[in-house]
Each structure stands twice: as C-alpha cells, then as structure tokens.
Amino acid sequence: MxxxxxxxxxxxxxxxxxxxxxxxxxxxxxxxxxxxxxxxxxxxxxxxxxxxxxxxxxxxxxxxxxxxxxxxFSGPQLQPVDTQERARSDQIISVVDNYAYWPLVRRVSSQGYLNKALGSGVDQSELEAGLNAAPKVLSALNDLVSDQGLLKTGLLSLSDIHLGPMISYFQMAPEGAKLLQSYPQLFRWWNAISVQQGLEQSKPKLPRLG
Ligand SMILES: N[C@@H](CCC(=O)N[C@@H](CS)C(=O)NCC(=O)O)C(=O)O
Structure with a gap:
C-alpha cells in the first residue's frame, strides 16, 4: 500500500x-x-x-x-456509529468549512498571529473583520461540540480532528485566545483536544509570536 x-x-x-x-x-x-x-x-x-x-x-x-x-485504514473508528452523533460530527465539519475557516484562520490567525510572527505586514481591517465575524461561528460551535466525540465519549471523532487545528490556529492570535474563553463548552473542548498527542504530533513547524 x-x-x-x-x-x-x-x-x-x-x-x-x-x-x-x-x-x-x-x-x-x-x-x-x-x-x-x-x-x-x-x-x-x-x-x-x-x-x-x-x-x-x-x-x-x-x-x-x-x-x-x-x-x-485500520485503527480506531473515527466516526460516531450513533446516527445523531454522526449527524452532529458531519454538521461540525460543515460549519468549520463553510463558516469558520475564513474568519478564524484566514483572517484572525493569519493577521493576528502568522503575519506578525513572520514579520509581514498586518492588515488591521482584515483582523477586525475576522473578529467581528467570529462570535456567530464560535457560538454555533459552542452549542455543538459536546454532543459527540471527545467531550461526549472521550474518543476522538473526525469533527474533533477537523476543528482542532482550526481552533489551534485561531487561539495563536492573542485576540482569538481571549475570545475563545467566552464560550464555555468550546473552551472545555479546547482544553481536552489541546492535550491530545495526535494534535501535537501532526502540528506544522510554526514560528513563534514575539
Ligand atoms: N475545500 C478545501 C479547502 C482547502 C484549502 O483552502 N486549502 C488551502 C490551504 S489550508 C489552500 O490550498 N489555499 C490556497 C488558495 O486558496 O489559493 C478542502 O476541504 O480541502
């Protein structure tokens, strides 16, 4: 293979x-x-x-x-078997792709973390646009994350795997890290996923901020 x-x-x-x-x-x-x-x-x-x-x-x-x-591939099953839990997992993945990636990663993290760390120019209006759009998506994710996967079963699902790197990038921007704390379920989920070995082991080599 x-x-x-x-x-x-x-x-x-x-x-x-x-x-x-x-x-x-x-x-x-x-x-x-x-x-x-x-x-x-x-x-x-x-x-x-x-x-x-x-x-x-x-x-x-x-x-x-x-x-x-x-x-x-063999190994642990990463999609919930229960139909409602599977629907939630699929829903989170879709929310991430359609509503979270652009404001959280391409705007907040690119400007508030990556461009800063790389010494490239920071576009303040892009950062603001991302921060203005973020609450709606964080709130939706806050409502969804505990219905399946890591928070519900203690086992990783594909939605945990999809959302983990996105929120990881988002909270590398200090503005993102602060905002995340206002969403208790999502913050609880972040605390659980951020210590997963798989997230760390698969992480890109990234520049440090400041
Ligand atoms: N819908 C695609 C999105 C992939 C995507 O946006 N990848 C970024 C890197 S994280 C990319 O290739 N961007 C290049 C570009 O937008 O021109 C997927 O699910 O794989």
Missing part, C-alpha cells in the same frame, strides 16, 4: 489530514506543494492542498479525504 499526502507547511487543512492519518497509525509520505504559487497545486482542479493519493487513487477535499482515511 502506498499513500502520499500532498500538502503545504502552514496549511491548516493539511494538518487535519496528518492528524487523521496519525490517529489511524497510517504510514505515508509527504509531498510539499505550495498552493499559493502562481499555478497552485497542478493536480488539484482548484489549485489547493491537501490532496491524498492512495494506491493511485486521488482524492481532494479534506472532509472527503478524512472519511476515506477512516474507511481505508
């Missing part, structure tokens, strides 16, 4: 896939491709990462990749 993960150093979505592969104990090789280059990833129709190649089968879109990993 041969598995290749095409990803990029700081990519939060690549981190999610590494986290899922880690939990399955899967062996794979990593291929670094910069999606922000002029062409982006040449084998991805939208130029993005991640992309997984498993025995010649290519799959892109992170939520499809992690579900594929869960089925294709």
């Amino acid at each position: 041969e598995t290749e993960l095409h990803g990029f150093s700081y990519s939060v979505y690549t981190w999610i896939v590494r986290f899922a592969l880690f939990e399955k104990g899967a062996e794979y090789s990593a291929v670094e491709v910069n999606p922000f280059s002029e062409t982006g990833h040449p084998a991805h129709p939208f130029g993005k990462v991640p992309l997984l190649v498993h025995n010649g089968f290519r799959v892109y879109e992170t939520s499809a990749i992690t579900r594929f990993i869960d089925s294709a």
Whole structure:
C-alpha cells in the first residue's frame, strides 16, 4: 500500500489530514506543494492542498479525504456509529468549512498571529473583520461540540480532528485566545483536544509570536 499526502507547511487543512492519518497509525509520505504559487497545486482542479493519493487513487477535499482515511485504514473508528452523533460530527465539519475557516484562520490567525510572527505586514481591517465575524461561528460551535466525540465519549471523532487545528490556529492570535474563553463548552473542548498527542504530533513547524 502506498499513500502520499500532498500538502503545504502552514496549511491548516493539511494538518487535519496528518492528524487523521496519525490517529489511524497510517504510514505515508509527504509531498510539499505550495498552493499559493502562481499555478497552485497542478493536480488539484482548484489549485489547493491537501490532496491524498492512495494506491493511485486521488482524492481532494479534506472532509472527503478524512472519511476515506477512516474507511481505508485500520485503527480506531473515527466516526460516531450513533446516527445523531454522526449527524452532529458531519454538521461540525460543515460549519468549520463553510463558516469558520475564513474568519478564524484566514483572517484572525493569519493577521493576528502568522503575519506578525513572520514579520509581514498586518492588515488591521482584515483582523477586525475576522473578529467581528467570529462570535456567530464560535457560538454555533459552542452549542455543538459536546454532543459527540471527545467531550461526549472521550474518543476522538473526525469533527474533533477537523476543528482542532482550526481552533489551534485561531487561539495563536492573542485576540482569538481571549475570545475563545467566552464560550464555555468550546473552551472545555479546547482544553481536552489541546492535550491530545495526535494534535501535537501532526502540528506544522510554526514560528513563534514575539
Ligand atoms: N475545500 C478545501 C479547502 C482547502 C484549502 O483552502 N486549502 C488551502 C490551504 S489550508 C489552500 O490550498 N489555499 C490556497 C488558495 O486558496 O489559493 C478542502 O476541504 O480541502
């Protein structure tokens, strides 16, 4: 069996896939491709990462990749069996992709953490826009996280794996870390996931802030 993960150093979505592969104990090789280059990833129709190649089968879109990993590899089952818990897990993944990624990661974390740490310019209006959009999504996630996965069963689900790297990036910005504390269930979940070995082991090498 041969598995290749095409990803990029700081990519939060690549981190999610590494986290899922880690939990399955899967062996794979990593291929670094910069999606922000002029062409982006040449084998991805939208130029993005991640992309997984498993025995010649290519799959892109992170939520499809992690579900594929869960089925294709042995190791712990990462999707709840209970239908309501499975629906909650799928719901969180969808909320993350559609409402959380852009404000929390591409705006708050990119400006409030990564650009600062890299010494690139910080776009204050982008940071503000992210911080203004964040409460609605944090509130929705606060209502959802305890219905399945780590908080309910003590076992990781794909939604924990999807949300973990996103919130990790978000709270690397001091503004994000402060805001997170206002959402008690989400903060409780963060305290539980942030000590998971898989999150740490799959984490990219990141620059320090200040
Ligand atoms: N819907 C895609 C999103 C992937 C994505 O946005 N990846 C980022 C890196 S974390 C990317 O490649 N960005 C390049 C760009 O937007 O041009 C997925 O679920 O995999």
